[in-house]
Amino acid sequence: MKLQTLKISHFRNLTNLSISADPSFNFISGSNGAGKTSVLEAIYCLGTARSFRTTRNNLLIQNGFDKLNLFATFCDRLGKDHQVGLEKGNGSKRFRLDKSEVQRASEIARLFPLQTFTPDSHALLDTGPLARRRFLDWGLFHVEPDYLAVWQKYRKILSQRNAALRNNQSRQSITVWNEPLASVGEQISNFRQQYCDQISSHLDACLELFQLPYALNLEYRPGWSKNITLAQALENKIEFDLARAVTTSGPHRAELSLTIEKHPASSFLSRGESKAVAFSLQFCQMKLCALLSGEMPVVIWDDVDAEFDEVRRSAFLQLLADMDCQTFLTTTNFAGAVPNCVSSYKWFHVERGDLKEMV
Ligand SMILES: Nc1ncnc2c1ncn2[C@@H]1O[C@H](COP(=O)(O)OP(=O)(O)OP(=O)(O)O)[C@@H](O)[C@H]1O
Ligand SMILES: [Mg+2]
Incomplete structure (x- = not known):
């Protein structure tokens, strides 16, 4: 599975942003509290209808707003394109897959496998x-x-x-x-x-x-x-x-x-x-x-700098590169210095909830 585009509205501190993703590596940089983990959390929510950080779903809606919207396009292992959308208000939830309403999150999870690597x-x-x-x-x-x-x-x-x-x-x-x-x-x-x-x-x-x-x-x-x-x-x-x-x-x-x-x-x-x-x-x-x-899961790797030394971090990046899986990873100190094993990538920088693609 490869995520192609992602739109996030009123999710945590992210007001409105859209990403056109790289099929291989997507580095998301920014200082503490910028909104990096929130981008990953939004992807996770699209695949599972829940967060990997909290069970209190209302915390996901941006303060001062009454609903959040997430939307992504992705292609499955057969190369077939899909669209998935989630609209969440206080106590309400609407999940859509290819324009039809979906009752069970498992219907999406099966098409949208994610593997989440976090400091926890x-x-x-x-x-x-x-x-x-x-x-x-x-x-x-x-x-x-x-x-x-x-x-x-x-x-x-x-x-x-x-x-x-x-x-x-x-x-x-x-x-x-x-x-x-x-x-x-x-x-x-x-x-x-x-x-x-x-x-x-x-x-x-x-x-x-x-x-x-x-x-x-x-x-x-x-x-x-x-x-x-x-x-x-x-x-x-x-x-x-x-x-x-x-x-x-x-x-x-x-x-x-x-x-x-x-x-x-x-x-x-x-x-x-x-x-x-x-x-x-x-x-x-x-x-x-x-x-x-x-079906190759999409990888979400939050905080690549946490706990691993350089050898372990590089070893894991190498493993992911060899698997040809799509990876979204966050870091506080990415300055465009790409590890040797990464041949294709995009770099997004987040500042106070605003995301820009860096070139
Ligand atoms: N519902 C919400 N509405 C508005 N802002 C929120 C909401 N929930 C959390 N926030 C804020 O969103 C900001 C971004 O949080 P996030 O965890 O994504 O930051 P981060 O870039 O991953 O930081 P770190 O490097 O410390 O891990 C934080 O300042 C947090 O307080
Ligand atoms: Mg974080």
């Missing part, structure tokens, strides 16, 4: 298992056409079983959900296990480029005890689940464990190393997306 990317290692399950789910959503439907089915059955547990219903009206939950849960688990194996097979080469001096071990833990089926786990844990009024076995409790010599990677690595691991995992995900679905 190390959270993939540092925070709870939910971030890592989301990582797996994002990847599978883009490479397995059936995954979303299977996942939604699982969520539905799980909430029915949990409701029965919460409402203290008869044992039979709880266990009636075991078989359907186990059958869909095992499917999710198989998808995720396969996906982890695929990520693992690409990971070492990437970590080597970041010069990580350790071997990282990836292990998918499915969310129930080893060597038994999910149906057996649900059966075995029924008393436990009744006491807690919630289902405690299944892929909603899965973990992607990341260890280095048996230590959790998050407590072993330096901040910059953690970020390199997170970037590597995300990069492998992009690679799989391109290999398996044919």
